[in-house]
Amino acid sequence: MIPKSTIDEIFDAALIEDVVGEFVALKKRGANYLGNCPFHNEKSPSFTVSPAKGIYKCFGCGKAGNSINFIMEHEHYSYPEALRYLANKYNIEVEEEEQTDEQKLAANEKESLFVVSNYASKYFKDQMHNSQAGKAIGLSYFKERGFREDIIEKFELGYSPDEWSAFTDEALKNGHSIEFLEKSGLTIVKEEKKFDRFKGRVMFPIHNLSGRVLGFGGRILKTEAKAAKYLNSPESEIYHKSKVLYGIYFAKKEIIQQDNCYLVEGYTDVISLHQSGVENVVSSSGTSLTEGQIRLIKRFTENITILYDGDAAGLKASFRGIDMILQEGMNVRVVLFPDGEDPDSYAKNHSSNELIAYIKEHAQDFIRFKTSVLLEEVGNDPIKKAELIKEIVASIAIIPDQIKRSIYTQECSSLLDIGEQALINETNKILRGKASKPQQQHFDDGPPPIEDFYEPQEEKSSSISSKVAHWEHEIIRLLISYGAEIITVDVLGENEEIQQQEVTAAVYILSNINGDGLTFDNPILQEAFNHYVEMVNEERIPTHQDFINNLNQDISRLAIDVLSNKYEVSENWKNHGIFVKTEESQVKMAIFNSVFAFKATKVEYLLEEIGSQLKIEKNDIEQIRLMTEYKHLKGVQRQLSEKLGRIILK
Structure with missing residues (x-):
């Protein structure tokens, strides 16, 4: 278990542009960076990295996240493994217990293959540097080729003993499963016998982009007519020859x-x-x-x-x-x-x-x-x-x-x-x-994902439910983006006089929604709203990083989506004397309009529901109650419309 204080330290140290830049060539584009998405094949860059927000987003395939998410997605790491990788990158000490043999065996298949490949790499290195045969045969071969000690160490070169099962026997003794030794291709199993695949060869570990050992290349040193000069690991869950480059x-x-x-x-x-x-x-x-x-x-x-x-x-x-x-x-x-x-x-x-x-x-x-x-x-x-x-x-x-x-x-x-x-x-x-041949666009990971937990920002339907979904999403976006902004609002003073008061955008939005007893139809948006309320009750306005780094992946994905902008105003416009009004410069107006629009769509939704009930209701008393409620909501709707003025609701 990694302590929360260490996790926070890792998040603070892991600069998104630095982490992603290890795997993707990024070019500066205004305040952000742009590159080709590593998750699907594309000719025009649509992969955006935002240093200010600490997020990445591909507008082609939809992949998005923070530094930890990127390592998890790209390297197929679990959450703790991604944390350890970044801790190692930024020299942050992680205190945790060493995995037992039982824990190693309980890991998922891919991780088990990585574990056994890493063990093999260390074993081959140790054999070459510390065994008599390794020094006499393996190390002398590399030195005869003119390789310096530092280069031999850098590429983690090694030697596999010229014995039928020396490596396999040692691996089994150290708690590694024969299942994964065979799946990795390090061991060949025939009937009841086990053989080392790379017997009597000098070893070249093959690394992935983050430095983990995927497989091996082995060169035989003896002259044997039937033996291949070079032998590679077979295909496995972690080693795919067609997607790997040595070095x-x-x-x-x-x-x-x-x-x-x-x-x-x-x-x-x-x-x-x-x-x-x-x-x-x-x-x-x-x-x-x-x-x-x-x-x-x-x-x-x-x-x-x-x-x-x-x-x-x-x-x-x-x-x-x-x-x-x-x-x-x-x-x-x-x-x-x-x-x-x-x-x-x-x-x-x-x-x-x-x-x-x-x-x-x-x-x-x-x-x-x-x-x-x-x-x-x-x-x-x-x-x-x-x-x-x-x-x-x-x-x-x-x-x-x-x-x-x-x-x-x-x-x-x-x-x-x-x-x-x-x-x-x-x-x-x-x-x-x-x-003349039909062309079909495709992505390596399937079609671009449709977010399944909220409606997209761009409306494709004029139905009331679609309007509600839009403004619910907009309220959460404004909270995450501008919750700490100070805005001036009108309040009633002691003498019923209107006075101006400075409050945070978060306080204004929360008081308007909670004060009127409004809730969100979408459960993820409601959960994000509740999370925000809890933090405000603790007298702290949450930042966008609190949501991006949230352990609830639905909330994290939501935050990344609302903070991702496909386009930004070029700095060259200012150089030509063209100044564009941005949302940041009109936060107060955006918040006021969105809060009133949110309320108005909720009222419109309730009016439609009551109208539908009136059509089928037969009880006179219930009809009167519904009509009274309908009339009240109509009055509320008129008031909201006056405050919204000429705003056109989506």
Whole structure:
């Protein structure tokens, strides 16, 4: 159990832009930050982070929350795990009991897989540094590759003993379940026998964005005809090869800073470049590039530079993956190392400055690179050249940006010695073919959610119940947003004279609603209102953070929604002498209008109910009572209408 004082300290320290910025490339936009949503695939950024309010909101898929919610949602952490993660990030000490073996086994499946993967990583490290075989075989291999001690430690490299079940036996002895050892792929179970999957291999832990171990890559050191040189963990609940990039945890900050990501093929390529001071580098771990991996990079930058070894034979096979990058609207450059060299060997044989200089000097645009590679193959064969042109045009056609397509078309026209109009016609032909196919927007996590606990702010119905829902929502929004604001109101003095008095917006709203005995039809809004009343009774006006950080997730979601604004007035308007009236400058009017409108819609709702009852009521006495109540409410309605003036109620 984490003490409340520690939780409060974590909330205070966890800056939303800092937390989200670890996983998403954010750009300043007025008072807020904007980026591509990490929860669904989007080409136009709709993910907004508000430092002032401490919240994030995606206006595309609807995901929203605070720093804790983001870590829970993005990393699939429980609430305590998210707190511990942020406590560790901000060096906040968390005093709590160590989990017992029983507690570990009782954890959910994903967490159990993370726990066993973390244990395995520590075990492999310990074996390499403290066992005789580990030092003689594993550690000596990495040192022969030229890796420094600090780099070996940084990437948590290790060694799995060359014994059939050394790791499995030790894991079972330490309370880990064979079920999760098998599900993680660390142990292979056949009938009654158990084997270590990575027996006799040096180990490369694969981390997620927050640094947790998802799986492993293992390289065999013996020459065995039937054994694969590299072996990866199988798919599991936490490890999906198509959505993972080796080194992304160590590279993400530098990718954002450099606004470029270097993509290499192997684990040692990543490690060698890091050792040479090039840290914005990741690897697809020897697998073909996937959409999931591309989107992972796109969270941090729209620029990818692919580093190839000197062997051009495999280049054509990689073109499809690069076309997928172009389709995402990203910019692709290519660097080809000299014959016989790859990023790993070049980094070891040259200084950091020489490596960086070579990459900068030899980086070329992919379309130009692909054209030159294919031109070498076709020679003077007109048929092959025609096929080449179609292949190049196919790559140009998938680029979503029209201006980029136009520029590439001009370049290829010159390189291929063919009329620009012919290329344009061929491109348009492909585009028309795509347009004729039905396109269906989709999100990774399903359709955008419809808030199920209150009506949206934008009205789609003119019914009275919809009006009530709107103004109930508006009252709560004003309380959360402006409860502490001081406003001037008219009150009756001792001599029945109207006097002006300063009160908080919260006191004014609560006295008007509670004083008239009004309640909210929506239970979540009523709960939020009650929570507000309780805090005011304790002589404290709650802030929006009290609601955002509320343990009741419905109240937290409500607060985040009412505080999220999709649009904001640009500061450039002021520079041009254009001043726009904002709600903040007219809080008093907004509160007065909303309170009266709230009351008016409640009265209108009651009048409709009484009218319906009168139509079916047969008892004379009950009819008189209903008519009297109806007449009274009509009088109240007229008074409210006078106070509202020309306000048009939704």
